[in-house]
Amino acid sequence: MNNKKYIFHFWCVALTLCGIAFVSSCSTDHDESSSAGECRAVFKTLDWGTDTCFVYGHKTPDVDAVTSALSYAKLMRALGYNCKAKVSSKTNRETAYIAQLFGFDVPELKEAVEPRTRLILTDHSDYAQCVDGAREAVILQKIDHHTEGDISDAGIPYVRREMVGSTNTIIFEMYRELGVSIDREAACIMLAGILSDTRNLSKSTACGIDSVAWMALTGQLGLSADSVAKINLAMEEAASSYDGMSDMDIFESDYKNYDIKGHRLGFGSLTYKQAQMDAFIDKMLAVMPKVMEKNNLEMVFAKIDNMVPNPDSTQTLKPYVQDGIYFIYYGAGTKEIAETIFGASLREGVIYSSEELSRKQIVPKIQNILK
Numbered sequence: 001m002n003n004k005k006y007i008f009h010f011w012c013v014a015l016t017l018c019g020i021a022f023v024s025s026c027s028t029d030h031d032e033s034s035s036a037g038e039c040r041a042v043f044k045t046l047d048w049g050t051d052t053c054f055v056y057g058h059k060t061p062d063v064d065a066v067t068s069a070l071s072y073a074k075l076m077r078a079l080g081y082n083c084k085a086k087v088s089s090k091t092n093r094e095t096a097y098i099a100q101l102f103g104f105d106v107p108e109l110k111e112a113v114e115p116r117t118r119l120i121l122t123d124h125s126d127y128a129q130c131v132d133g134a135r136e137a138v139i140l141q142k143i144d145h146h147t148e149g150d151i152s153d154a155g156i157p158y159v160r161r162e163m164v165g166s167t168n169t170i171i172f173e174m175y176r177e178l179g180v181s182i183d184r185e186a187a188c189i190m191l192a193g194i195l196s197d198t199r200n201l202s203k204s205t206a207c208g209i210d211s212v213a214w215m216a217l218t219g220q221l222g223l224s225a226d227s228v229a230k231i232n233l234a235m236e237e238a239a240s241s242y243d244g245m246s247d248m249d250i251f252e253s254d255y256k257n258y259d260i261k262g263h264r265l266g267f268g269s270l271t272y273k274q275a276q277m278d279a280f281i282d283k284m285l286a287v288m289p290k291v292m293e294k295n296n297l298e299m300v301f302a303k304i305d306n307m308v309p310n311p312d313s314t315q316t317l318k319p320y321v322q323d324g325i326y327f328i329y330y331g332a333g334t335k336e337i338a339e340t341i342f343g344a345s346l347r348e349g350v351i352y353s354s355e356e357l358s359r360k361q362i363v364p365k366i367q368n369i370l371k
């Protein structure tokens with residue numbers, strides 16, 4: 001190898017290693033002062049371009065997707081970067097409810113972006129969930145709490161991915177580490193995301209750091225545990241009140257697409273009361289072929305949280321509690337996948353599981369089974 005080539009090779013390797021060290025230290029290191037300095041330095045080196053950088057959560061956004069885009073765009077603006085939150089498809093009823101209660105504006109709808117648009121992605125890690133045009137855009141950052149999807153971490157200059165209950169918990173940590181003050185609006189926005197994704201810290205995905213953020217934000221907003229429980233209950237009711245919605249809109253109220261090893265699949269997350277569960281499942285099974293056609297899928301899945309009256313009737317702020325999930329499936333090969341994960345079907349297309357797995361926990365299991 002001649003000398004010049006050798007030196008060039010050396011610098012390529014050295015710079016690559018530095019890059020990797022930077023990303024991983026920023027994404028896992030919680031030594032606040034040093035990681036804050038490193039993050040600020042990484043942000044400075046990003047290719048921001050001259051136009052606004054858009055911050056997007058996933059398509060068919062839930063509250064965490066919408067609010068993480070808002071809170072992160074706000075954080076970036078506080079650091080001096082021209083960022084704006086957008087949504088790539090219409091928002092759901094729970095988002096409308098909490099935005100009105102807390103008094104924040106839902107981002108404008110922008111369904112597609114031009115090539116070379118600068119993007120920051122929150123709450124998703126798969127191209128199938130991105131705003132249209134994302135593959136031709138420049139993705140500057142990814143802030144997420146899911147396993148790594150087909151938008152690989154390695155290709156993005158700044159990634160912070162932690163398996164916590166809500167994307168907003170990660171963003172809360174970043175405000176603190178970067179020393180950016182959390183104003184009332186930011187506190188409301190982040191709390192909304194945490195309440196929704198962790199169902200007020202009751203989901204199995206919630207961890208210690210979610211509680212830390214919950215304590216700090218509710219404290220700042222002067223909300224008692226009871227008033228937070230009331231807000232959460234109303235959010236939960238808004239999320240599961242499907243009255244007046246078409247079956248397709250219900251299925252898509254909390255829905256994601258995935259491309260896994262060449263298989264295109266869709267996955268809905270629903271909630272329903274056990275008393276009317278059978279009829280609800282029949283309606284959802286009937287709409288799944290249409291979901292398949294509309295989204296050009298090979299397989300369609302949904303999990304339905306099974307809600308039963310709370311045996312402890314003194315808990316008026318928690319009239320219903322979850323009792324397992326129903327997992328429904330449609331499409332060639334889906335029965336085998338579903339039964340490998342959850343065991344035998346109750347009837348064609350339907351399985352019950354007492355284990356309350358979230359979509360985030362089920363998708364990696366499907367990923368392992370698919371060839």
Ligand SMILES: [Mn+2]
Nearest residue numbers: 064123167197
């Ligand atoms: Mn989320």
